[in-house]
Amino acid sequence: MTATVEQSTGTATLVARLLEHAAARADEVAIREKYRGVWREWTWAGYAKRVAGVAAGLRSLGVVPGSRIAVHAENRPEWVIADLAAQGLGACTVGVYPTSPAAEVEYLLGHSEAEVLIAEDEEQLDKALAVRERLPLLRHIVVMDPRGLRFADLPGVLTFAELEERGAVPDAAERYAESVEALDPEATAILVYTSGTTGPPKGAMISHTNLVASGRAFVEVLGAARGDEVLSYLPLCHVAERLISVIDGIWAGLVVNFGEGGPSFSNDLRDVQPTVFLGVPRVWEKMLATVEIRMADASRLKRALYRACLRQGRRIAPRRMSGRTTFGDRLVLALCGLLVFRALRERLGMSRVRAPISGAAPIAPQVLEWLWAIGIPVREGYGQTENTAICTLNPVGDIRLGTVGVASPGVEVRIADDGEILTRSAGVFQGYLDNPTATAQTVDADGWLHTGDVGELDADGFLRITDRKKDIIITAGGKNISPSEIENLLKVSPFVREAVVIGDRRRFLTALIGIELDTVGNWASRRGLAYTTYADLSAKPDVQALIDGVVREANERLAQVEQIKKFTLIGKELDHEDGELTATQKVKRRAMEERFGPEIEAMYT
Template structure:
């Protein structure tokens, strides 16, 4: 049975000195060879066996992206256990729920913060051991018998390997296709998170399709490629690009120091393959705008001109499947000399040969923006329940506004009565952990997975997603409105970070809008508009007028019934810990509407626009 563990072991045998991982330590990039990668992962496997982990048990990881995350993931799969990833931002209540629900027996916790969260939960009868990676604040202050330092954990693995050298290898030989290798918990936008069970066969299919057959990139990824790992590894998308791209194709994985240093690390690494959720691409685009506006007058003039040319180039590429015409190629070549080369280098995109966006809808304007700068952008589609294998825009066949064509070996159809997208293939999950009822609601006996997304075919080949079924708004007049298209159009503005359209069973649509603090803050500074906090900035009449202009411009593109008639600016940044966002930064609509009910109701007291 081929698994990520067997693939890493094989790379260690064939190219022991090849570079598998790179991570910064005291400001210097440290390299990990494939031999070191497998050796440490194997030690983790032996240590887990020594701690009593049996096939089918769960091992949880609560950490930022780092080497130890992948060591644990590979080692856990090697001994036929299942990895359970926790988001670093999970608060205590969610940590308790995930550890309790999964029944994890061992927890790998990054540091004191994550250890404290686990220790704050009283009823975790299954959790026997907590391994901490960073000792600061823990080693001499805690006396919980479950605690083990990472070096001691590896030492335990070393002892076990010496006494039982073939224990891990035998577990790998005994691996079966239906072994659950990971539980990936859903974001929980409509209720408690559900544990998606992915099997060895599911992951093997995904690696074959997305990596070895080049389901995303063309040509397929190879050891010459590099990626920057910065999105949470407990999310299926990052697991693909950081874990499975490495194991399946030998891609070198660089770990970002933190989400705050992604811009700096991108510039240092200059990856060849880059995946981002819409929020990341929107933030990079906003950063480019700030760079241009902050430049001296000459550079601002030149940069502004070439950004307008990039918009034209992006339009040409979008109309031609991502392919240049003779005219657009010539204009881009000149722009490369005067602007694009330096700009892409500073942003960290100079070497990117394949860029992808997924996990949520993105405005076509953002995709065209990057295409115009010379970035080969591709919107892709998948979900945890189908191991993120569904559709992708292929190089040379890009249709902006769609999520592309079905992958090889993937069946996709649209339910005639509901418009829901259904998929079927060997990557379809085994079900939700300890929740057969929820499983039966989305997975039919015929193997078709109900995605919960509404879509339509474009030209009979490419799939377009209109919205989530649960998010469709039905106005008081009976009009069905897909809010995501309107929200994405608003968020395409560099001044808007979040937009939540409201209007279910109402006479007209309204919106709660969160400003982008960096770009709006810079806009205010240029105009010498003083402010102290986010809330203060949002309340400025000048900022309200700025956003009103964006709303008016977007409204012109939509039918009257689909226009935002009134809006209010959020007085704070939406936050995961306040229950307004999921761990993957998706907006919890109901929670936001409830938290800001006063603002919502104020918009339905009359037909006036504006905000406060």
């Protein structure tokens, strides 16, 4: 293809955009990967060449337009390469969460009718092999990182390197370009399975047109462009990370960095210092908790400087949010940056960030206030799988805490009579795979997406989300309560990791609370309080008293009917494999009420 980046107005697919970048910016860096502690990189030309080669390899396995290709791996370049290779062939990519147990893998592969599975390593291969006999359509398994495994006795299993060898044919690039040119933009490009908080995951069908609409909208609201860098760290199965690493990464031509992940996340963040960064609330809350721990152990002088600068930052933050800082404000901020905040932001990996975003779940305004005070201008936004992650975002120069901003370009938002948020845009998905009933309940005849969230629009078009429609608590006294606002208030504390408010059809509200092991453990150690396990620490009377103080402080900010009357510290960290969390770390309320039924009943006796 000969189109340049500047001539992309009519580009109809992400994969066509990839080929534009490869032609116009062949030698510029597109991807970096941290491998065994060393960063290595691929240019746009190298990126496109690998995608075309993998596409040729998949074609040799019988992949054709309409085929479904599953990817079951942590974030790594091969993930997005396989994704774009499949899309370019007219096939459909299905992401499987790395934490998914074998039963969930079986459900997702069976429901999507995947023909090829690209698994990361022996762990994910074993899950697939355990259920393969019940998946008659699964013909091939490709292993990215075999680590010495031998596949001679495993028919239909090959390595990713072997797949690329099969695709190393002279005309791979030309054939890939031809298949990209022939794509129907309205065809399904990817399947994204929803979290499944209230039942089995549903496969959301997202078209090439949906992906391009999302890319166009976010590039406009973020101003993302060549030279910007992102860190890929959230699961690529989730639409939020797909948005950053694939949709925006390709559409805007960003440099996408793949770190070593897991425990190395904070180091990866410091290495990359991204300019565009999407953080889920848990990431921002963890930053706050980390700084609180450090300050508790710092010298008296450092603590005094931090507190003094934080007071100034908080004082000026509202004017920064509205774009109305004075010369005096800028002078004070420069001094605070020199003394404290510049080094702090660099330590957090936020020294270069110009477009930090919070999304995927509600975040407490108090956390955003702290971030703005130290110079990280986080903008909260809102989107979901079913609208390809485009809906609203707080605009630069008019940040309103407690809201998720105004409608993005090309998006309409309105509130239904029952308070549900409805959206309409080119990003609204095609429907749920093989589930016309759920599709009809979600997208009406006029194209409005019924989000399942409840909210309010103010006179200026700013959207405030109050809760999930299904999560609203109605007490025995008939009061409607939004549990997420109360839970976020509790999770502002660096000592609280999880909070689940209980009270539907009950006389009063209670809560199940999970402590943050790192911060509470540090707090206990500094007081000489010995403990062995998470359960042991949670059961300590001193820890109970610590969290009681957190609850009391939160209650002071709540109306009488919203206050937590009793709480129970749960004795385990919530886990996806145990069914308490979704793959995206959202709490499954129904599962929690079943799992901790006796503890809940004890709070009402």
